[in-house]
Amino acid sequence: MAGRSTPRENEPGGFFDRVYDVVRRVPPGRVTTYGTVSQLLMGHSRAARTVGWALHGLSPQQAMEVPWWRVINAQGRISTSCETHSSTEQRSRLEAEGVAVDDRLRVDLARFGWFGG
């Protein structure tokens, strides 16, 4: 392990702060993917891993400001590994906003997907 136990809290101008900013733009009842956030920031979806990493370090305070639950993978499936942000909680939050989540934690991106529009 090379130190990186948890990402930086969120420094202004930092990459994480930009990620949070994009996630905040996701309208209620919609979901986006890590690749989309990466594309909006970098112009490509190759930094998706860094996006997920940024959300992984979300503090409880940030979790209330940043709708991290509206971010899923490109397959339209929830792949959270955090205990604090369990997949069950993410599914509940999405359903509370009107997003249909399958029993396999799958969401129809063609219907609820948001790509910066």
Next chain:
DNA sequence: GCGTTGACTATTG
């Protein structure tokens, strides 16, 4: 600057 890690993505079978 190197090595390591991670809530990823695209491709192939």
Next chain:
DNA sequence: TCAATAGCCAACG
């Protein structure tokens, strides 16, 4: 639909 592989990026010690 699922599994395995390769590639890419940012940050910390």
